[in-house]
Amino acid sequence: VLAAERESEGPEDFVAICADEATFRAWYDAALPRVYSYLFTRTGGDHALTEDLTQQAFMRAIRARASYDRRAPIVAWVCGIARNLLTDHHRQRAREERSWLRLMVREVEPDTAGPVAERDAVLATLHRLPPLQRAAIVLRYLDGLSVRQVATAIGKTEKATESLLSRGRDRFRQQYDEVVR
Amino acid sequence: MNHDDFAERLRVAEGPVAPDPRFVDRLYVELAGELGLPSSRVRSLPRAHTRHRRSLALLAAAVLLAALAVALAIVGSRLLQGPVVVTGSGDWSTFRGDAARRGEGRDGPVGAPVLRWRFQANGTVPEQVVVFGELAYAASDDGVLHALDVQTGEERWSYVASEPPLKGPAVDDGMVYTFDGLGVLHALDATSGGERWQATQALASPTSTAIGDGMVFAGTGDGALVAFDAEDGTERWRVAISSTGTAYAPAFDEGVVFIAADGRGYVATDALDGTPMWSFDIGEYSGGTAVVADGMVYAFGSEPAGTGMLWALDRATGAERWRIEQPIFTPAVSSGVAYAGSVGLGVTAIDTLTGEPLWTFPTEGPARPLAVADGVVYVPADVERRVYALDAANGTELWRFDVDAQIWCCVAVAKGAVYVGTQLGGVYAIEGRVDPLTPTDR
Numbered sequence: 374v375l376a377a378e379r380e381s382e383g384p385e386d387f388v389a390i391c392a393d394e395a396t397f398r399a400w401y402d403a404a405l406p407r408v409y410s411y412l413f414t415r416t417g418g419d420h421a422l423t424e425d426l427t428q429q430a431f432m433r434a435i436r437a438r439a440s441y442d443r444r445a446p447i448v449a450w451v452c453g454i455a456r457n458l459l460t461d462h463h464r465q466r467a468r469e470e471r472s473w474l475r476l477m478v479r480e481v482e483p484d485t486a487g488p489v490a491e492r493d494a495v496l497a498t499l500h501r502l503p504p505l506q507r508a509a510i511v512l513r514y515l516d517g518l519s520v521r522q523v524a525t526a527i528g529k530t531e532k533a534t535e536s537l538l539s540r541g542r543d544r545f546r547q548q549y550d551e552v553v554r
Numbered sequence: 555m556n557h558d559d560f561a562e563r564l565r566v567a568e569g570p571v572a573p574d575p576r577f578v579d580r581l582y583v584e585l586a587g588e589l590g591l592p593s594s595r596v597r598s599l600p601r602a603h604t605r606h607r608r609s610l611a612l613l614a615a616a617v618l619l620a621a622l623a624v625a626l627a628i629v630g631s632r633l634l635q636g637p638v639v640v641t642g643s644g645d646w647s648t649f650r651g652d653a654a655r656r657g658e659g660r661d662g663p664v665g666a667p668v669l670r671w672r673f674q675a676n677g678t679v680p681e682q683v684v685v686f687g688e689l690a691y692a693a694s695d696d697g698v699l700h701a702l703d704v705q706t707g708e709e710r711w712s713y714v715a716s717e718p719p720l721k722g723p724a725v726d727d728g729m730v731y732t733f734d735g736l737g738v739l740h741a742l743d744a745t746s747g748g749e750r751w752q753a754t755q756a757l758a759s760p761t762s763t764a765i766g767d768g769m770v771f772a773g774t775g776d777g778a779l780v781a782f783d784a785e786d787g788t789e790r791w792r793v794a795i796s797s798t799g800t801a802y803a804p805a806f807d808e809g810v811v812f813i814a815a816d817g818r819g820y821v822a823t824d825a826l827d828g829t830p831m832w833s834f835d836i837g838e839y840s841g842g843t844a845v846v847a848d849g850m851v852y853a854f855g856s857e858p859a860g861t862g863m864l865w866a867l868d869r870a871t872g873a874e875r876w877r878i879e880q881p882i883f884t885p886a887v888s889s890g891v892a893y894a895g896s897v898g899l900g901v902t903a904i905d906t907l908t909g910e911p912l913w914t915f916p917t918e919g920p921a922r923p924l925a926v927a928d929g930v931v932y933v934p935a936d937v938e939r940r941v942y943a944l945d946a947a948n949g950t951e952l953w954r955f956d957v958d959a960q961i962w963c964c965v966a967v968a969k970g971a972v973y974v975g976t977q978l979g980g981v982y983a984i985e986g987r988v989d990p991l992t993p994t995d996r
Contacts, residue, residue, distance in 0.1 A: 394591045401582060406570060413571040424577050431585055495567035503727050505768050514561040515568070528826075529768065533785035540728070542560060 387434075387441040404448045405431070411452045415459055415511040417500025418493070426462065430455035456516065460526050463508035498549040506541035513538055646966035646973070648724035649682040649762035650886070650923055653806040654846040657886025657893075659927035659967030663986030667943070667955040670971050670983040671707025675700060677719075678962065679975025682762070685968035686725035686744060692973075692981045695719040699732060700981070701747060704969045707983060711747035715740075726765040726784065733760045739770065739782055751787040759800070762843075766806035767825050773801030777815045779828060793828035795821050799840075807846040807869075814841025820853045822872060832872035839863060843923075847887035848906060850875060854884045864894060866909060876909030878902075888926040891946065895921030901933055903949060913949035915942070923964035925972070932972050934961040941965060941974055941984065955984050 390400050408430060412423045434441075434451045441450055499507055505527060512523045524534040586592065644660035651657050677696030684691050689710060690702045697718025701710045717735035724731050729750060730742040737756035742749055759775025769790055770782040777796035782789055795801050799816025806812075806825060814820045819836040823829060839855025839862070846852075849869045856862035862881025865874055882902055885892035891912065892904045900916040901924065919937035926932070926946055933942040937960055943952040959978035966973040971985040 391589050391591075394586070397586070397589065397591060398582070401585065402578075405578060405581070406572060409573045410569065410571045414567045414569075418567075420574075424573070427573070427577075428581050428584070431581060432588065435585055435588055492567050492569065495564060499564075499567065506727075510564070514557070514564045517561070527768075530783065530786065530788055533768075533783050533788065536785045 385443070385447055387438045387447050390447075391435055391438050400447070401431075404451060407448050408451050408455055412455050412459060414496065415456070415499075415507075415515060417498075417502070417507065418496035419500060422462070426455055426458045429458050433458075456512070457526075460508050460512070463504035463527070494549060494552045497552045498545055501548045501552070502541060502544055506537055506544060509534060509537045510541045510545065644927075644968045645687070645725075646685045646925075646968040647726060648684055648765065649722075649803060650843065650845070650964065651925065651966070653764040653766045655764075655803075655805045655843055655884070656845065656847045656888075657923065657925050658847075658888045659925055661970055662925075662927035662930055662932065662967045663943075663971055663984060665986035665988035667941075667953050667972075667984050668987045670705070670985040671702075672983075673700065673702050673707045673709065673981040675975075675979035675981060677979055678977050679979060679981055680719075680962045680977075681722065681975070682964050683966050683973040683975050683981060684723055684725055685966050685973060689744070690966075690973055690981070690983065691723050691725060691730060692975050693720040693723055693732060694975075694979055697735065699723060699730070699742070699747075701730075701744075702981065704971070704983065707981075713740075713742055713747045713749075721760055722763055724763045724765055724770075729784070731763050731765065731770050731784075733757070733763075733772070737774075739763075739772070739787060741784070741787060753782055753787040753789065755789065761801065761803040764804045764806040764811065766811075767809060769825065771804045771806055771811050771813075771825070773804055773813050773815065775800045777801050777817070779804060779811065779813050779815075779821075779823060781811075781825070781828065791828045793823065793830070802841050803843040805844040805846050805851075810869075812844040812846055812851050814844055814853065816840050820844060820851065820867065820872070822851070822869075834865070834867055834872045834874070836863070836865070843884055845884040845887065847892075848890070850906065852884040852887070852892065854882070856881050860897070864904075866892075866906065878904065878909060878911070883923060886924050886926045886931070888946070893924055893926050893931045893946070895924050895933065901931065901944065901949070903931075903946070915944055915949045915951070917942070922961055925965045925967045927967040932965045932967055934963070934965045934974055936961050939976070941972060941982075943972075955982075957982055 390396050409427050412426050416422045430451055433454050508527050509523055512518045512526055520531055520534055524531045646659055675694035677694035679692050679694050681693055685704060688704055690704050693699045697715035697720055699713040699720050703710055715734040719735055720732045722732035725744055728744050730744050733739050737758060737760050739753040740749060741751050757774045757780060761773040764771045768784050770784050772780055777794055777799055778792055779795050780792045795813055796815035796818035801813055801815040804811050804813040809825050811823045811825050819834050821833040822831040836855040839857055842854035844851055851867040851869050853865040853867055864878045864882050866876050867874055882894040882896040882899060885894035890906050892906050894902050897920050900914055901921050902914050903912040905912055917935040922934040922936055924931060924933045929946045931944040931946050935942060939957050939959055941955045945952055957976050958980045959976040961974055961976055971983045973983050975981050
């Protein structure tokens with residue numbers, strides 16, 4: 374889908390994509406696995422949660438299609454929505470009341486997958502982190518946000534976020550050792 | 555390990571994952587419907603949703619596991635030569651068990667009660683003993699927080715407050731939170747007892763805390779509800795619930811804080827910023843600890859004359875579902891039944907759907923906040939100096955265990971034992987013991 378977008382003459386018109394069944398289905402078939410994969414890693418390999426959040430992200434995206442601002446590929450925009458939903462999930466707060474951050478997200482590259490056993494161990498370890506630590510860790514180290522951006526996303530001070538990250542790293546190492554033991 | 559190394563380590567988990575094709579089609583139908591598009595190109599429509607199928611699979615797995623557990627229990631009890639001591643993994647991390655104050659544990663004693671250990675503190679233990687991981691935490695009114703090994707009762711560490719007594723404690727994510735006698739909130743490392751931070755401002759007569767969404771919530775004697783950042787103690791927000799009366803221990807559940815304050819009644823507030831969502835007036839009654847369970851909020855009101863009321867409110871709107879015009883405390887709740895103590899009416903079990911009493915169990919004097927776990931109700935009978943275990947189904951006494959003095963607070967149920975603190979500083983862990991079957995039972 375990214376290639377299709379790049380090959381097009383200009384930024385994609387999401388409203389137009391959503392107006393035609395064949396075009397929408399083609400976009401959907403390409404976009405869904407990417408958003409799903411993005412969330413799957415960041416939920417610590419939780420299929421049920423990934424499905425729930427994927428469903429919400431796509432529904433929100435098509436409902437907000439007129440507000441897509443074309444600064445990033447549509448799939449990256451949907452991943453941004455998904456990330457906000459995931460962060461909100463971790464914070465367990467009223468999702469509707471929060472304005473969404475419109476931050477670029479790291480694209481999932483097919484060739485970045487590691488060895489299966491190690492990947493499973495990292496996913497299982499992420500899954501064991503407390504929600505807020507997991508949110509901070511994935512935003513900082515998988516999405517490459519700055520500490521200030523992470524703090525904004527999770528509604529913490531920078532100092533508290535540094536503390537969360539530090540404890541999250543310690544806990545990750547400890548839990549990882551237990552997972553692979 | 556620096557930032558890049560750690561990030562590299564995590565990125566191992568990145569990569570494409572194929573969603574379930576049925577989920578793909580189901581979501582497509584939903585989106586196409588939202589867009590008003592035909593969905594003629596759906597490959598295969600599932601008859602049941604993934605979640606439903608997963609639930610069925612989980613149910614089947616649970617049934618199999620339960621059958622396996624029963625089989626193992628039978629075989630195990632016949633093989634073991636000595637007493638069987640049952641232990642488990644549940645926690646009881648705050649006043650009334652969890653932030654919603656449900657009072658429901660997962661892992662009580664099995665069998666006849668025996669003393670696992672008793673610890674002697676140098677002051678009354680007037681508050682909840684909490685249990686998290688391998689430690690039980692008990693605060694005595696001489697200002698000392700004792701961290702005790704749940705298996706042996708050995709003191710692993712203690713924390714001495716500069717200003718006694720300590721209020722709380724509550725444990726969450728590796729930290730113990732407790733107020734000192736000046737009303738200053740402290741966060742201690744749960745493993746070592748080392749102080750991580752203390753709040754910069756004191757609260758007037760703070761209540762027990764509730765922890766959720768990365769915040770520590772407490773009511774105050776001057777009617778406020780205050781939220782601290784759990785990581786660094788920064789005050790996130792503060793709202794005046796009542797301008798005329800004291801506030802009681804808050805409960806937290808899924809982004810909402812529920813609290814009572816005299817002169818205002820029960821209030822639901824958004825945990826994000828304290829914005830009120832609804833309130834329920836209880837008139838001239840004094841309030842109590844809010845309890846949230848199964849879509850309802852339980853509210854207690856009492857008058858000095860000894861009359862009182864228990865209300866069940868709709869969690870979302872605060873609308874009254876039912877009331878019982880008796881002075882009974884907010885309950886522990888499990889499987890559609892609420893179990894409530896009282897000052898003089900013993901224990902009452904109530905159908906949460908209808909508010910109809912199911913059974914009662916008499917005690918002399920107050921039945922303090924109780925606990926329910928695995929079909930057993932544990933009752934701290936204050937002046938009787940005793941803990942009762944009752945059959946949750948009908949209130950029948952299963953056993954009783956005497957302690958050395960009055961019980962001013964409550965019981966905790968976790969790790970295969972019941973924990974209680976007493977007026978004379980006793981901290982008890984009461985576990986269960988099942989005698990093995992004799993060879994003639996085969």
